[in-house]
Amino acid sequence: MNIECVFNAPVPKVWRALTDKEQIKKWSFEIKEFVPQLGFEFQFYGEKDGVKYIHHCKITEVIVERKLAYSWRYEGHEGDSLVTFELFDEGNKTRLKLTHEGLETFPKSPDFAQENFMKGWTMIIGENLKKFVEGP
Secondary structure (H helix, E strand, O other), X not given: OEEEEXXXXXXXXXXXXXXXXXXXXHHOOOOOOOOOOOOOEEEEEEEEOOEEEEEEEEEEEEEOOOEEEEEEEEOOOOOOEEEEEEEEEEOOEEEEEEEEEOHHHXXXXXXXXXXXXXXXXXXXXXXXXXXXXXXX
């Protein structure tokens, strides 16, 4: 699954929004600790229809202001996936490409349906992050 968005903001600003734990909280999930460093592990809670899911993630690749990738799995459920953010400098704008691979490894239930991930990432990246980085 891929999503691309263009933000009216420079790459360093978008990178900080993706990698600074205080900024992440303002547009995404509440993550207690986050360091953009290879091997760093973090977790957060997400909720779907009143059911809380613990997400476990581990950073697998960091190229400052260009690429951030981390594994993504759910506590108590089978499956492993990989989330990759790639940033492309387009002058005073940034094109972000998000790839979420391995969704087919998750349980075959409505909560893990690919369209849910597409809707979720579209809202998180295309609306929340966009407003955050383009705002004052």
